[in-house]
Amino acid sequence: MKKYDFIKIEKHWQKEWEKNGTYVADNKSKKEKKYILIEFPYPSGEGLHMGHLRPYVAGDVYSRFLRMNGYEVMYPIGWDAFGLPAENFAIKKGIHPSISTVKNITNAKEQLKSWGMGFDWSREVNTTDPYYYKWTQWIFLKLFKAGLAYEAKGMINWCPKDKTGLANEEVVNGCCERCGATVEKKELRQWYLKITAYAEKLLQGLKTLAWENKIKVQQENWIGRSEGALIRFQISMNQSNQHESAFLEVFTTRPDTLFGATYMVVAPEHEIILKLKSQISNLKEVEEYVATTKNKSEEERIENKEKTGMELKGIKAINPVNNEEIPIFVADYVLSGYGTGAIMAVPAHDERDFEFAKKFKLEIKSVIRPFKETRVLFVNRSLIENWKERISEKKLLYKDFEGWGIEIFIEDDLVKELTPFFQDLMKDGPYYCSTRGATKLIIYRDKVFDVILVDGDEKAKEYGKKLLIPKNELDWSLVYTEEGIVFNSGQFDGLSVEEAKWKITEFVKGKKQIQYRLRDWVFSRQRYWGEPIPLIHCEKCGIVPVPEEELPVTLPEVKKYEPTGTGESPLAAIESWVNTKCPKCGGPGKRETNTMPQWAGSSWYYLRYTDPKNEKEFAGKELLKRWLPVDVYFGGMEHTTLHLLYSRFWHEFLYDEKLVQTPEPYARRIPHGIILGADGEKMSKSRGNVANPDTIVKEFGADALRMYELFLGPHEATVSWNERGILGVSRFLERIYKLFQSKENEGEEDSTVRGAVHETIKKVSEDIEVFKFNTVVSALMILLNQIENKKISRETKETFLKLLAPLTPHLTEELWHELGNESSIHTSVWPTFDATLVEKDLFMIVVQVNGKVRGQIEVARDITKEEAEHLALDNEKIKTYTEGKTVKKVIYVPKKIINIVV
């Protein structure tokens, strides 16, 4: 018998597929399209690792599955090749990054092919190819012309090791995302992209996407929308020779607490300090304080949260709501980059202000108190019927009881019915409602229309008591940040927080404002190996874009790649390149010497795949229309607030420019968990727990590698690579090979085999559809166990191979051809299952007595409830448990279970 020679088989078919263009996507095909995407790799000198395998195999399996289901599938690949390692290699060895990149790409390509990846290589792109980055630059100029790229001097994140500026998104826990060095702040002239202009669109767009919740939430949090008000405080000064009036503007989400604002704080960078220099009597101290905060690193600020600050003596702010004078402080707990860089401090209702006020012995004035009392209602159907009636008769109103909150618990089965009821009730009042879990609905409001005390049920009463907040036990020395009733606030007393917010804002002529946490994207890097920013500085004309026909602005050769560390890129040293003509006036001009960040090329690569060789456009309209949006995008969670956010921004911009036809780039995003070493730790050389995919391919074959990777665990879960585990799938593949070599098992198959096959078709099809690859593998193993020693038909053999084909493309292709097929199994038609074959005529149902399993009975498919119950009660074994007892109740769940209650 032939041995399963996977090395030979895999090599052979990889060549055949390439020769036949098996995975080339046809632009003109009449079939419905599917665009499957993986994050294209960075071709590093180390080659691709296990981390790449996870999404790539998933995408590959899914692509093959869709292709067999009749779709025209595009599964492209390319190289995200700008970046630091190539440059650092150049610094060390003096070899130009483009040379080492080409070499690394060749290696990585070998790897991907040896893994049996069904990529469409005809669409390969490379971000460092001038024909590619011409269009990266072109899109940048579009952004520039739309006013979304601007130059500004500011404090930015600076990586001292990589010697370049970083975007906010690239700072992880105060460290450089790439190298881990502690990030510093540095004042630099930088190019920014105005991603904040798209904050709302990025947020709204999320709602239209069928993405997993956790990704959406992470992007939402990153964008960080909050609603509040802008409020102006006039400044009064001691020195009367002042003609100009000054004011401080703050952003607050709690204008309802304005009466409780007892001081103000500005960030150390706030302009007011400079502006009112002459008015500040303790200027020297203030300047000293500002200087010390500037010397603090990000890390120190995070570490030491003890509040510090300094009063700005000589000036006061006037609280617009009551004209009281309050002191102004400078303190670094207020950030210059958020809101207006100044706050009104309400120590009674904000933890940070509270802490600061205690330290500096400032007034703490409470203006919000909790609801008088919280009533707990356990609502059942009859109570609700009663309410409904009273509402319709207008008897259910709310004048008598001010300042109450109620908490309502609802019986499970009423939730669906009652949710709209409460929503309706709340719509004309300042009520606050939240649902905690499915069966609980809480309504807080300033008034209660009815007081119904907790009724009969003792347990409910007990629970209700726990939730009551007795008024006299409230500790007024603590901060209260919850919802409640406004007091100590003049004419606004008695209002709910929500209501007071906008009434008070209106009263002081404040402005409703929406604030985002998101910052503009620092887009320039002081490094060599990136796309040159295609702009020219002209003394006369200012900043002039390079004319389109002169793109790309190619990277010049340099002798020294070292970053200068001065905030200039190494390009600045090449005078022949820097000095050029101004395209506008023809006078002398200087090229922008900063380069684009790594994220530039990857922000639009998925568009280029549709039309990679186009020299006139970044991609042809027709082809964009044909292929977009990406149907499924496989990738890691680590890019959620980096690449995934950036490319959505670019895409939404291109959509607004009418250059793409879909508002969003990726219809679905499937995240994956990381693969850890066998010890449960992150794979790393220093730990010595690195599993190398290539050695596994040599030892067990690509098919075993792929299948084991899928079998490790759920796609989205973090999993550990267990060295021994691969033996299981390796044995499985050997057994399949053996099964197909034997001719003895061919023949007429029985109905259990057929049933098992169809059950597996169902299971495998459904599970691939929802990316549950680990159970796909187990389903296939179960099938083999069931048919291994039985007679099977040729059709079953073919079906089995087809089900396996997406997972193990080489082995199945080999056996498929051994069966005499001429064309590829990967372009064959996916099997469908016959529901009548899946359902058995006879099956077992479990019989329980008082919830305990006591036996099983075999019943026919179409048995009635009565018949089943009889069978169960007459069963000898069951009788021993029911003997001498009365049967109270029998529960019958068709096809599953009978429970006899005695």
Next chain:
RNA sequence: GCCGAGGUGGCGGAAUUGGCAGACGCGCAGGACUCAAAAUCCUGUAAUCUUUAUAGGUUGUGCGGGUUCAAGUCCCGCCCUCGGCACCA
């Protein structure tokens, strides 16, 4: 602190969303083949108790309560692990 995901045998993990917990695989134990070993094949494998055995009982999905004929799954209150954000007003 806030947000998100999770906690099931010795291990990785299943469980159609309330219906036989532990599928499938690893490992382990016993057996077959072998002079022997490896490979392969067969059998067993949650814990615990009763029994010579067949068999049967009890407990069991992080902890404590609850709802239900029935809970890994739903509700309430905790604990722990991982991921993200964090002085964002």
